[in-house]
Amino acid sequence: MQSGFVLHSRAYRESSLLLDVFTLNFGRLRxxxxxxxxxxxxxxxxxxxxxxxRLSWTGKGDLPILTxxxxxxxxxxxSGSKLFCGFYINELLLHFLPSRDPHPEVFHLYRSTLDQLATDDGVERILRLFEVSLLGEMGYGLSLDRDAxxxxxxxxxxxxxxxxxxxPVENDEGIAESVGGATxxxxxxxxxxxxxELQEAKRLMRQVINYHLNGKRLKSRDFFKQVTKDRPS
Known part of the structure; x- marks a missing residue:
């Protein structure tokens, strides 16, 4: 059996489920x-x-069957905002992980991040470091230590x-959308x-992630915005 996590599931026909899973040795698959x-x-x-x-399945086609x-x-x-954070990192994995391509480093990063979310209240820091590490593993690493x-x-x-x-390029022209060197x-x-630094890092990482999503929207972001908008003050 293979170590794995369910990233997303949805109902299929009368009694079944379609599962998007992330496994240690086989990567992301449905x-x-x-x-x-x-x-x-x-x-x-x-x-x-x-x-x-621990999962096992059979079949080598597009849709193996969970056994x-x-x-x-x-x-x-x-729970609460941490639950939305969990859905957010799951959605990032669904977008960035190629199908059936093992990424054990990302698997361990994901498991560690979940543990941190459950035990640490510094969720913004946890999310930013996950984003930077994930992009690096996917070949989209950020240059952060030298002027380009x-x-x-x-x-x-x-x-x-x-x-x-x-x-990064030094902001000689006073452009408003800039980030501090300390960040x-x-x-x-x-x-x-x-x-x-956390606020600037959030803005920077959103810019970078949106660029690599090529116009795709993250449902977890929209859902969280709607929930917080509708919450009584």
Whole structure:
């Protein structure tokens, strides 16, 4: 059996589920869980996001069939805003991971990030570091420590414009959408903590991720915005 997580599931026909799973040795793939919604073994309740699983399946076509699933230890319990954070990182994996291409480093990163979300209140820092690491593993690594034009080390006291295809360039022209050198270095060194750095890093990473999504929208972002908009003040 293979270690894995359910990233997303949806109903299929009368009693089955279509599962997008992320596995240690086979990467991201889609499985058909026949009869899972009416299973007397509690399979539907087991096949949920953020639960470490052991999975087996059969078939080599486009839609292999799940043959067995069991819990691998205790699941991660996320609630409130942390639950939306979990859905967000799942959606990033669905967009960025190529199908059936193993990425064990990303698998371990994902599992570690879930553990951090469950136990650490610094969710903005956790998300930014996950985003930077994921993009790096996918071949979209950010240049954060040197000016893309001069080649000089980033100066924590200066401000930069981040050109996604090249990297940071000193903001000599006073462009409003700039990022502090201290923020770039904190991202590079994984030491984000200061509120202003977290805010700038969030804006920068959204810009970079949107660029690589090529116009695709993240449903988790939209859903979170709607929920917080409708929440009573």
């Amino acid at each position: 499985l058909l869980a026949k009869g899972a919604r009416k299973s007397k073994k509690g399979l539907h309740a087991l096949l949920q996001p953020f639960v470490g699983l 067995d699933a069991e819990a691998a230890g205790t699941g991660v319990e996320l 034009i001069s080649g000089q080390p980033i100066d924590a006291t200066k401000r930069y414009v981040y050109r996604i295809e090249h990297g 770039l270095l904190a991202l590079e060194q994984k030491t984000l903590n200061a509120p202003d």
